Amino acid sequence: MTHGNNSRQQLLLLLILLLPTLAFSAHFSNQNTFNSDCGKQVVYCEGERHYPDGTVYQGEFMYGKPHGKGTMTWKDGSQYKGQFVKGLRHGEGEQILPDGSSYVGEFDHGFMHGQGLFTFECGHEYHGMFHKDKMNGKGAIHFINGDSYSGDWVAELPDGDGTYTMTNGTRYLVAFRSGKRHGEGTVAFPTEDLMTTYWKKGKPTKSARFEFKNGDQLTGNWEAGSLLNDLTYTSQSGITVTGNLATVESELLKQMVKPENLRQNIALIYYAIAMEYKMNKDYKKATEVVNQAQEKLLPEDALYQIIEKQKQSINNDIQIF
Numbered sequence: 001m002t003h004g005n006n007s008r009q010q011l012l013l014l015l016i017l018l019l020p021t022l023a024f025s026a027h028f029s030n031q032n033t034f035n036s037d038c039g040k041q042v043v044y045c046e047g048e049r050h051y052p053d054g055t056v057y058q059g060e061f062m063y064g065k066p067h068g069k070g071t072m073t074w075k076d077g078s079q080y081k082g083q084f085v086k087g088l089r090h091g092e093g094e095q096i097l098p099d100g101s102s103y104v105g106e107f108d109h110g111f112m113h114g115q116g117l118f119t120f121e122c123g124h125e126y127h128g129m130f131h132k133d134k135m136n137g138k139g140a141i142h143f144i145n146g147d148s149y150s151g152d153w154v155a156e157l158p159d160g161d162g163t164y165t166m167t168n169g170t171r172y173l174v175a176f177r178s179g180k181r182h183g184e185g186t187v188a189f190p191t192e193d194l195m196t197t198y199w200k201k202g203k204p205t206k207s208a209r210f211e212f213k214n215g216d217q218l219t220g221n222w223e224a225g226s227l228l229n230d231l232t233y234t235s236q237s238g239i240t241v242t243g244n245l246a247t248v249e250s251e252l253l254k255q256m257v258k259p260e261n262l263r264q265n266i267a268l269i270y271y272a273i274a275m276e277y278k279m280n281k282d283y284k285k286a287t288e289v290v291n292q293a294q295e296k297l298l299p300e301d302a303l304y305q306i307i308e309k310q311k312q313s314i315n316n317d318i319q320i321f
Helices: 245-254 259-279 283-295 302-311
Strands: 008-010 017-019 045-050 056-062 065-073 079-085 088-096 102-108 111-119 125-131 134-142 148-154 157-165 171-177 180-188 194-200 203-211 217-221 231-234 240-243
Touching: 180 259, 203 259, 231 245, 240 245, 245 259, 259 283, 259 302, 283 302
Parallel strands: none
Antiparallel strands: 008 017, 045 056, 056 065, 065 079, 079 088, 088 102, 102 111, 111 125, 125 134, 134 148, 148 157, 157 171, 171 180, 180 194, 194 203, 203 217, 217 231, 231 240
């Protein structure tokens, strides 16, 4: 990535926003400079140098090159303050980009490299490892809506084990591949219920298993992002019912399963389905299904408030992978 590049669009989700250019060129011209009293023959001095492209450097020099502490300011308003070695950003420093985003952390031979904090123009923050200007290694990103991802990164995308946490407390503990959920993982809901399933390239596939807080269980298979058919529900008392979600609910009520437990468990299944639609950007379907979930609940139910909080952000998806 070269100095002066415009912000570029990056993929997330998860998930979905514009990532600003993360870096400047590792090199800059040192030819035909002027207004400098720090020539190539001077071992050490402090001064100011103006470059033909409008770049200005103020700070320490060694043999005519920035070396030590200094400030480099580019014509477009971007700026670096920190350590230099033989003309390159190297050591601890702070980079401000043209769009207002910034990086504070370690540099190596002109690159953001090592531990650092990158703050995006819109307010999202990534704190973790960088490799040659890219988010790479262990790191966490916090979005302005309260969501976050923490885990492994490869070339600016989640890749490896990680946890995506929604602002309402729902956590996705799953492996990622090239920015998408991929493989077996678990969703831990704030209600203390669990869902274990598989994802392939970000979409749920194969079987899903719910373990509800009250001891009930449900298994089923994903079909086009839905779990409404071919379900098996087993209550803690040993009652087993199969069929689609509506059938399961009505049959369990007939068999005197506690309605307060049942309505929350059934609503949770709808909520889990709605979140999969959201994660895959089908916001219309997500809104429809999450409303179905909430309609089954009473305002005093814990899940009702969790869903209410989530509904506010369904159409405001700001994930990056």
